[in-house]
Amino acid sequence: MITVHHLETSRSQRVLWLLEEMGVPYEIKLYQRDPKTRLAPPELKAVHPLGKSPVITEGNETIAESGAILEYLVERFGAKAQGELAHLQPAPGTPEHRQSRFWMHYAEGSLMNWLVMKLVFTTIPKQPMPFFVRPIARQLCGQVQAKLVDPNLATALAFIESHLSGNTWFAGDHISIADFQMSFPVEAALARAASAGKFPFLAAYQARMVARPAYQRALAKGGPVVMS
Numbered sequence: 001m002i003t004v005h006h007l008e009t010s011r012s013q014r015v016l017w018l019l020e021e022m023g024v025p026y027e028i029k030l031y032q033r034d035p036k037t038r039l040a041p042p043e044l045k046a047v048h049p050l051g052k053s054p055v056i057t058e059g060n061e062t063i064a065e066s067g068a069i070l071e072y073l074v075e076r077f078g079a080k081a082q083g084e085l086a087h088l089q090p091a092p093g094t095p096e097h098r099q100s101r102f103w104m105h106y107a108e109g110s111l112m113n114w115l116v117m118k119l120v121f122t123t124i125p126k127q128p129m130p131f132f133v134r135p136i137a138r139q140l141c142g143q144v145q146a147k148l149v150d151p152n153l154a155t156a157l158a159f160i161e162s163h164l165s166g167n168t169w170f171a172g173d174h175i176s177i178a179d180f181q182m183s184f185p186v187e188a189a190l191a192r193a194a195s196a197g198k199f200p201f202l203a204a205y206q207a208r209m210v211a212r213p214a215y216q217r218a219l220a221k222g223g224p225v226v227m228s
């Protein structure tokens with residue numbers, strides 16, 4: 001039996017969604033963030049030395065990093081998938097395979113960097129600090145967002161919007177492993193980016209994603225996807 005060590009409002013949600021889509025039995029061990037720091041609890045270090053989520057365990061296997069977990073699950077169970085899920089791992093050498101591989105790497109290698117920075121520089125001015133420091137922190141964080149983070153996020157969202165204007169899913173006409181990897185940054189981008197409302201194809205993609213029964217089941221079990 002697979003155990004998903006699931007941290008609330010985290011990338012772990014994409015793992016739950018994939019398991020629900022494939023109908024693979026699993027159990028959840030839920031971890032709450034520290035209410036003050038919003039960091040993962042120390043108990044996760046007993047599961048994996050990095051102390052992060054997601055982590056899955058199955059027998060003697062302990063696998064961390066959401067991309068590695070998704071690949072493990074598709075390699076382990078994907079061959080049995082039927083219907084639209086038969087394309088979870090597109091055939092090597094095809095355009096769909098190249099697209100799937102690109103978005104698998106882009107999600108964490110590029111997009112999430114800017115989304116994390118957005119969250120950090122939005123949060124810093126709200127943290128406890130001497131009253132005379134707060135205006136300085138607010139100004140500095142605002143400048144970083146305006147000059148660095150927001151322009152790069154706008155470029156990323158425009159790039160994704162252009163791709164989705166001609167594709168139902170990230171690898172083409174069929175849902176693939178790339179959609180599970182991109183699900184968290186899509187949710188985070190639409191929640192955090194100031195210009196998110198300007199991208200109707202991205203919004204339509206999110207609507208298709210969250211309307212899926214398996215996504216709804218994962219949401220019911222794992223809780224909200226991103227921090228409010």
